Amino acid sequence: MNPRPWALWRAQVAAILRLEIRKTLLARRGLWIYLLAFAPAVLLWIHAGLNLRDGRTCDLGRDSLIFAGMFQFFYLRLAIFFGCVGVFMNLFRGEMLQKSLHYYLLAPVRREVLLVGKYLSGVIATSVIFCSGTALALAALFVHVPRAVTEQYLFQAGGLSHVLAYLGTALLACVGYGGVFLVMGFLFRNPIIPAALVLVWESMNPFLPSLLKKISVIFYLQSLCPVPVSARVGDFSFLTILTTPTPAYLAVPGLLLVTLAGLLLAARNVRRLELNYGTE
Amino acid sequence: MSGHEREIVFENVSKFYGEVLGVNRVNLTIPPGITSLVGPNGSGKTTLMNLMTGLLQPSQGRISVLGVAPDEPERLFRFVGYCTQYDSFPRGTTGYEFVHSYLLLHGKTAKECAEMAWHAIERVRLTEAAHRKIAGYSKGMRQRIKLAQAISHCPLVLVLDEPLNGLDPLVRAETIALFRGLAEEGQHVIISSHILHEVDAISDQVILLSNGYVVAEGQIHGVRTEVEEHPMQILIRCPKPALLASRIFELDTVVEARVHNDGGGLLVRTRDPERFYLLLNRLVVDGVDLESVAPADDDVHSVYEYLIGPDGGSI
Numbered sequence: 091m092n093p094r095p096w097a098l099w100r101a102q103v104a105a106i107l108r109l110e111i112r113k114t115l116l117a118r119r120g121l122w123i124y125l126l127a128f129a130p131a132v133l134l135w136i137h138a139g140l141n142l143r144d145g146r147t148c149d150l151g152r153d154s155l156i157f158a159g160m161f162q163f164f165y166l167r168l169a170i171f172f173g174c175v176g177v178f179m180n181l182f183r184g185e186m187l188q189k190s191l192h193y194y195l196l197a198p199v200r201r202e203v204l205l206v207g208k209y210l211s212g213v214i215a216t217s218v219i220f221c222s223g224t225a226l227a228l229a230a231l232f233v234h235v236p237r238a239v240t241e242q243y244l245f246q247a248g249g250l251s252h253v254l255a256y257l258g259t260a261l262l263a264c265v266g267y268g269g270v271f272l273v274m275g276f277l278f279r280n281p282i283i284p285a286a287l288v289l290v291w292e293s294m295n296p297f298l299p300s301l302l303k304k305i306s307v308i309f310y311l312q313s314l315c316p317v318p319v320s321a322r323v324g325d326f327s328f329l330t331i332l333t334t335p336t337p338a339y340l341a342v343p344g345l346l347l348v349t350l351a352g353l354l355l356a357a358r359n360v361r362r363l364e365l366n367y368g369t370e
Numbered sequence: 371m372s373g374h375e376r377e378i379v380f381e382n383v384s385k386f387y388g389e390v391l392g393v394n395r396v397n398l399t400i401p402p403g404i405t406s407l408v409g410p411n412g413s414g415k416t417t418l419m420n421l422m423t424g425l426l427q428p429s430q431g432r433i434s435v436l437g438v439a440p441d442e443p444e445r446l447f448r449f450v451g452y453c454t455q456y457d458s459f460p461r462g463t464t465g466y467e468f469v470h471s472y473l474l475l476h477g478k479t480a481k482e483c484a485e486m487a488w489h490a491i492e493r494v495r496l497t498e499a500a501h502r503k504i505a506g507y508s509k510g511m512r513q514r515i516k517l518a519q520a521i522s523h524c525p526l527v528l529v530l531d532e533p534l535n536g537l538d539p540l541v542r543a544e545t546i547a548l549f550r551g552l553a554e555e556g557q558h559v560i561i562s563s564h565i566l567h568e569v570d571a572i573s574d575q576v577i578l579l580s581n582g583y584v585v586a587e588g589q590i591h592g593v594r595t596e597v598e599e600h601p602m603q604i605l606i607r608c609p610k611p612a613l614l615a616s617r618i619f620e621l622d623t624v625v626e627a628r629v630h631n632d633g634g635g636l637l638v639r640t641r642d643p644e645r646f647y648l649l650l651n652r653l654v655v656d657g658v659d660l661e662s663v664a665p666a667d668d669d670v671h672s673v674y675e676y677l678i679g680p681d682g683g684s685i
Contacts, residue, residue: 188461194475365420
């Protein structure tokens with residue numbers, strides 16, 4: 091046994107990240123993930139551009155509510171959700187289809203270390219994509235309102251903490267959904283089935299008993315969103331049931347626990363993983 | 371180091387893919403040197419290789435590679451290299467990046483990995499193409515870069531699934547010389563190949579497989595001797611084969627003797643070659659003129675035909 095396994099594992103994870111991140115970020119088959127991630131930003135920038143051209147300004151309060159709705163109902167539930175399906179389910183399955191996974195399995199790396207390396211590469215890639223998308227969309231909110239209003243919103247009305255909360259929530263969404271879809275990648279060959287199952291489960295979340303609610307990613311993410319939309323945005327209210335949000339100090343560990351459970355299950359699967367490209 | 375720590379050992383190993391048999395009740399001890407796995411498609415060659423490298427897990431039985439179980443990749447692949455039959459690579463990489471990036475997984479520094487990668491690439495003579503994308507390589511070059519990746523960490527056990535596929539004759543000869551060199555250094559080189567005359571030329575021992583069972587194993591001469599239902603065939607080159615035939619039939623060990631197609635020798639079949647050679651010596655002493663005496667079916671091809679049959683799959 092290596093007397094300093096952590097140093098070796100760290101070096102191996104770094105090597106895996108080096109191989110994987112570029113592959114995930116530059117994959118041609120992942121273009122649709124960029125479209126999902128940057129669609130809200132593109133729309134908001136078009137809106138901002140039209141307003142700037144016409145010399146109009148918007149109500150920042152109203153725009154931030156619209157953004158909150160878009161973030162919760164499109165970005166978290168669809169864009170990041172499906173983005174993570176595309177990235178994390180392919181971390182192992184994609185390489186099986188490409189018949190290149192054996193190069194990893196034939197290296198002196200514990201399978202669990204390989205799993206952690208691949209998972210972290212997925213988290214880094216998706217959070218770079220989706221946090222950039224969130225940041226660009228938020229920037230579009232501020233670009234067409236007077237600078238004084240923006241500064242007042244950011245530094246006096248708690249806007250900056252909202253911005254950080256949105257970015258943090260996007261990051262945690264990648265962490266949470268990443269863990270879920272990593273394990274799904276081992277259990278299912280076709281990504282459509284687990285994606286549909288998890289989507290239905292997440293959509294049922296408001297109607298579930300309290301205990302079952304907690305076995306979900308969206309439950310914790312919703313609690314972390316800085317602007318609750320269910321009570322204030324009428325257009326989306328039919329989708330939700332009013333519940334007391336879980337405080338962040340419980341939501342973050344809760345989400346990490348759900349992720350950890352997913353990773354432990356995935357670790358068990360990767361330990362038993364057999365290479366049989368013929369059946370893929 | 372105990373005996374088992376110098377050998378690859380299969381103990382009663384079976385592998386089933388659902389209802390389908392991969393290999394059944396395999397008991398093997400593979401010593402250092404070049405060992406060839408020979409058998410038709412679907413006979414279990416790749417399954418055995420995948421089992422010994424942990425890519426598959428046995429349904430039953432135990433495997434040990436120099437004392438290490440295949441389910442401990444972090445220990446096993448410090449000294450095992452496996453060049454698989456899969457002709458696929460990570461997208462967009464050059465030959466050098468391919469070898470170098472997987473060496474980094476050994477936990478060595480980038481500089482050490484660079485040196486090892488170049489050394490391996492030089493050994494397979496791909497230095498000039500190393501910075502080109504693998505996607506643009508020929509079949510033979512892809513085969514060689516896979517080989518470079520498998521040998522880059524100087525393994526003690528090298529497992530090679532059809533390693534000579536796609537290589538031109540010159541590179542093929544160089545590659546065989548490389549395998550011989552590794553075996554002479556005391557390494558285990560396990561090869562599966564369809565090309566029987568090459569197997570014959572390079573192997574220290576063979577393992578014959580058919581339908582998931584080990585049909586025979588050992589040095590080819592020993593395996594041939596055990597095939598008792600087919601008498602050993604010996605070719606005797608001599609100027610007067612008809613005369614020799616008449617004398618040969620006097621020997622009770624001879625089952626059959628016929629003049630060779632080219633008329634320059636006699637093909638003899640005997641169930642007791644050792645005794646036959648002794649008696650043949652007496653004929654020489656008596657003045658019979660012989661040019662050469664050599665076994666005619668003491669090779670992998672003949673043994674394969676006797677044990678598995680000429681139609682043994684698509685070999």
